Amino acid sequence: MFHNEIDSESLTSPVNGPIHSNTGGDRTLSGYDYDLPSERIAQNPVIPRDNSRLLVVDSPTSHQHRRFRNLPELLEPGDLLVLNNTRVMAARLHGYKSTGAPVEVLLLEDQGDNQWLGLVKPGRRLKPGALIQFPAPENPEGKPGSNSTLQAKVLAIDEATGGRILQFEATPGASVRELLEAYGQVPLPPYITQSVASPDQYQTVYAEQSGSAAAPTAGLHFTEELLDRLEAKGINRAFVTLHVGVGTFRPVEVEDVTRHQMHQEWVQVPDETVEKIRETKARGGRVIAVGTTGVRSLEGAAVTGELQPFCGKTDLFIYPGYQWRVVDGLITNFHLPRSSLLMLVSALVGRDRLLGLYQEAIDHEYRFYSFGDAMIILPSAKTETSAS
Template sequence: MKKDISQLNPDQISTTAVEATNLDFSLAGYDYELPPERIAQNPAVPRDSSRLLVVNSQTTGKETLPLHYIFRDLPDILRPGDLLIMNDTKVIPARLFGRKTSGAEVEILLLEERKFNCWLALVKPGKRFKKGTQIVFERLGTGDWGLGNGLDQLTATVLETDAATGGRLLQFDLPEGKSLVQVLDQFGEIPLPPYITASQAADEQYQTVYAEQPGAIAAPTAGLHFTPELLEKLGDRHIHQAFITLHVGVGTFRPVEVEDVATHQMHEEWIEVSAATVEKIKATKAAGGRIIAVGTTVVRALEGAAVSGELQPFCGKTNLFIYPGYKWQVVEGLITNFHLPSSSLLMLVSALIGRERLLNIYQEAIASGYRFYSFGDAMLILPEGVSQLTVDS
């Protein structure tokens, strides 16, 4: 089944949304100050040695402050019978540096393939990417990558401008039958977020240990904390795992720029929720287990696949935007990193536990020395910590 999922519609707004404050729907309500030194430039080593802030209460008074753990403690915090849902997308070397035939240097960030070897990309400097412009990329590596001898360059032609993103559609010229994805590791680099400016991380440290499906331009960072040993320990405790795929794109990381949050339009991202995962979720709930999403991308995939009111297998695109007042269908708990101000991700987590409470928790995390953003520490919101105002009754 393939279809597009529309924005949040009135049937998905909780009847308790009227209890939200005006700031919940104002961009100004999602701002906070973060000291620059709290932005993690490198991941924790080993991965599961990162810190874990646990929210297990519906209030944040002094008597119910968040609890502080290490991520490897997760098997002792969750319950046997719980189900972790993970995103198995894999980051592709989506950042390419090239030059026009005139010699001018340019940079592109691939977003998604629109048709075979025709990709939507963000470009800079944008004025140099007019229709018909040809870009040449030099090969970075020297290995045998299956295109034959003597091909040291990759070329692309600008077809048109994409109004929704401000990007360009680029048609790549490759030998017949060859896909750009097959050669990207020879021409491209793994793109780290712009706030990571002094990292010594290896490429594999910006991939989850269970990454399998190439297509993302950013990592589902909540999953970066897992190690094979931790996954095995979770399994031994009968805390099970299932997978979805959401290829992280511009929809996830672009900031919200409209003052009225409810008018924000998410860019579409490709998702797949398999029949096997749907059956695991239904069986877990029937047995009294809890559904814990590993990352906001998993939330969007699961809730997007349940847009009709019932979780079903789904393969297609979603532009679902979750903000306070959303009526939850599938997800009961969440593992997530700490997100940027004014981001759709911050709004999604606010929909789960409340905006003001989330910002108070962030202040606690800052005061306690937590590391923020992609390579930073994690937060676990247990079902008992979810605000009753956001749960469909």
């Protein structure tokens, strides 16, 4: 687990004991606290995936408790689910400095020509010029000097994230991305400390575009059978790609949340998805984003007011008061206190209402965070202040 730099206690600092009840307003950091017993943090996924619990928010004042497999009953023919098809990279690498000291690297962003942005541990000791050698897969316990075909040099410190710019030297003809499957491990969030999950259980069943440092966890609840049932009912689906990186997990550290600056993440909203959304809206259907990454993808592609095909980076930060342009409803997991993700969901349903729903979930022993249960906010649950 990383504890330095953006660190990844940011990447999601676990709740160690109760957090003080919220005392602030919509735009104050303290307004997004809530109390979570540590035993509510899910350590393993539910099997089958769609047997997870689902808190259904169906109006501004009512909700119900269901299972994720009930999703087809909650949506209407003509609705459109928009899913993030990113695939989690085997982005965690273990290596050694030239002194023999161990180094852990979490790769976040491919910057081209085998140059990557990554978080490193221990970060303070890895200055520009330091070399890291990664043992060959057939010799995982190897030390410097073993038959290694992958090494990296620290080029610079990235001021925005506290990470490092790393220049990799790989086997001739091979890219770092290709070698990660052999050298790396799929990283789990640091609050998951007792998991026996396989790497495939931290991928959605529709994962396709490799490049993410973490899973779009709202999508982990879908099975192939559930997708078939949704299609049979006339519920359509489309895909975006957002490679999860620092932007999703970077902690909000300012009490006035309007001053928080989101880190950029790479997004692609293809022509086909834009066309499906336009057709859905034209016939009165509803656009349901699967996950906060789906929300940021769609709303980030509509920052000019109208949804357009988009390929690039977004630093969109959504909090209460946001004017919605594309998304009508949302499927999402339960998020960390004081996180930008909690603020995004509050923008849809209202902060006070959301914190009340979180308390309801805690009281009913829902499982929280990446391997936890889910919530669906139906379009009928939007508050007047958050409705587009």
